[in-house]
Amino acid sequence: MSSNPLRPYKGNTPEIPASVYVDGSSVLIGAITLGEDASIWPLVAARGDVNNITIGARTNIQDGTVLHVSRKTIENPQGHPLIIGEDVTIGHKAMLHGCRVGNRVLVGMGVIILDGAVIEDDVIIGAGSLVPPGKHLESGYLYLGSPIKKARPLSDKERAFLPTSADNYVRLKNEYLAEL
Ligand SMILES: CC(C)(COP(=O)(O)OP(=O)(O)OC[C@H]1O[C@@H](n2cnc3c(N)ncnc32)[C@H](O)[C@@H]1OP(=O)(O)O)[C@@H](O)C(=O)NCCC(=O)NCCS
Numbered sequence: 732m733s734s735n736p737l738r739p740y741k742g743n744t745p746e747i748p749a750s751v752y753v754d755g756s757s758v759l760i761g762a763i764t765l766g767e768d769a770s771i772w773p774l775v776a777a778r779g780d781v782n783n784i785t786i787g788a789r790t791n792i793q794d795g796t797v798l799h800v801s802r803k804t805i806e807n808p809q810g811h812p813l814i815i816g817e818d819v820t821i822g823h824k825a826m827l828h829g830c831r832v833g834n835r836v837l838v839g840m841g842v843i844i845l846d847g848a849v850i851e852d853d854v855i856i857g858a859g860s861l862v863p864p865g866k867h868l869e870s871g872y873l874y875l876g877s878p879i880k881k882a883r884p885l886s887d888k889e890r891a892f893l894p895t896s897a898d899n900y901v902r903l904k905n906e907y908l909a910e911l
Contacts, residue, residue: 736771740780752904766790766817770904782810787817787834791900795824801846811846818897822858830862833870835893853890857882 736753737745740761747753752770759771761779766788771777774795777784782800786792792815801811811829815821819832822840829846832838836850839858844850848862851870856862861877868874873882873889 752907768901770900782812784813786815789897789901790815790819792821793823796821797826799828801829818894820896
C-alpha cells in the first residue's frame with residue numbers, strides 16, 4: 732500500500748527503526764516510539780497525541796488493535812502514557828488505553844485494558860478479558876474474564892511460549908518486509 736501510515740502531530744512524528752514493519756493500512760500519529768523488530772499489523776490505530784506511546788523491541792501489535800493515552804491534568808500531572816515492553820504479543824482487536832505492559836506478555840484477542848493498569852512481566856491475559864483502571868496483574872499468572880480475575884499460575888510450557896510467540900512474529904514481519 733502506498734499511503735504513509737506515519738503522521739506527525741504537534742511536532743512529534745513516530746520513531747520507527749528500519750527493522751520495524753508497519754502495515755500501510757495502519758495509522759500511527761504523534762509521539763510514538765517503537766523498538767527494533769517490532770511489528771504493526773493491518774488496521775492498527777495508535778494515537779500518541781495527548782501523551783506518548785512506547786512499544787518495545789520484538790513486540791507485535793496485531794490487526795485492528797487500538798492504542799491510546801490519557802492527557803496530563805492537575806490531578807494527574809503525568810496523565811497516562813501507554814508503555815508496552817519487549818517480546819509482547821498483542822492479539823487481534825485489543826484495546827490498550829494508558830496502561831503499562833511488561834515484557835513477554837500475551838494480551839489475548841479483544842482484550843480491553845484501561846488507564847493506569849499495570850501488567851507485570853510473563854503474564855497471559857485470556858481472549859475477551861477486561862482489565863479495569865489501575866488493576867495490577869502479577870507476574871507468572873493467567874488472568875481471565877470481565878472484570879479480570881487471576882485464574883492460575885502459568886505452566887512452564889506457557890512461559891516458554893511467550894518469547895516464542897514474539898519470535899514467530901519477528902520472522903513473519905521479516906517476510907512481509909521482504910515483500911515491500
Ligand atoms: C485462556 C486460554 C489461554 C486457554 O487456557 P486453558 O487453561 O487452556 O483453558 P481451557 O481451554 O482448558 O478452559 C478452561 C476454562 O476456562 C474457560 N476459558 C477459556 N478461555 C477463556 C477466556 N478467554 N475467557 C474466559 N474463560 C475462558 C473455558 O471455557 C473453561 O471453562 P470451564 O472450566 O468452566 O469449562 C485461551 O482460551 C485464550 O484465551 N488464549 C488467548 C489466545 C489469543 O488471543 N492469542 C492472541 C492472538 S494470536
